[in-house]
């Protein structure tokens with residue numbers, strides 16, 4: 001299957017191109033739970049070089065104790081800070097909260113480089129601002145495309161927070177399967193995945209078929225997470241995806257997530273619940289759900305979200 005790309009260059013609300021982009025983005029999100037967009041202005045050659053040629057290699061080359069200074073007390077990969085080499089993985093990652101806020105990035109950078117690293121901070125903030133913009137555009141296009149009125153979209157946006165995840169993958173631990181991250185759903189609303197030169201991201205397109213998304217410069221993959229499935233009352237499925245690198249090379253990626261702020265319940269947008277579309281999911285605390293999913297029995301279910309908060313749980317089959 002060839003993945004269609006939606007060109008978002010110069011697409012702004014109400015201007016020419018917005019309606020066509022809205023139709024294409026919504027169709028892809030509804031059909032697959034992801035959309036690949038072309039938007040080379042969001043990461044031009046200079047910024048790309050600063051991110052992947054400098055900021056990420058420099059960060060992950062730091063001694064382990066420097067990276068550990070940013071780690072959460074319980075080393076959870078769901079909390080801001082560094083997590084390294086979980087069992088069975090060659091993956092290490094740094095999660096930064098509100099990366100478009102210079103002071104927030106600076107706090108993390110000062111732990112990593114006590115002598116300061118202005119260039120790292122500037123690079124991250126520039127990229128984060130562009131990615132936040134891109135995510136808000138895709139989120140607004142999708143919701144509008146589903147018929148949600150502009151004021152509901154605005155109210156929804158007001159409940160969201162933004163995070164960046166910078167990742168480094170060593171060569172896949174199993175050279176035969178080449179799997180670097182097992183299939184999963186993100187627990188976010190949307191995640192934009194920025195790849196660079198080395199392949200890895202694969203999305204499930206149904207019927208056990210996986211499609212690799214090539215790491216083409218100027219393109220970004222936006223995957224829907226479980227929060228968007230709840231918010232859209234099931235219209236947008238969460239994207240099942242994984243990381244597999246057949247070339248067995250090391251790899252850097254940057255992800256940006258948009259998700260409900262901590263403590264804010266995730267619930268279906270009222271405009272998307274009616275007689276024809278009865279409520280599918282009860283309101284959800286993402287913190288409670290994530291605990292259940294990762295550390296309790298959640299992982300046993302084929303459709304954990306449905307098993308946890310589905311209005312009809314009967315078919316949340318155990319895997």
Ligand SMILES: O=C(O)CCC(=O)C(=O)O
Nearest residue numbers: 167186193200201243253
């Ligand atoms: O590195 C990638 O391409 C995707 C990683 C991913 O899906 C995740 O961290 O949730």
Ligand SMILES: [Fe+2]
Nearest residue numbers: 184185186241
């Ligand atoms: Fe993911």
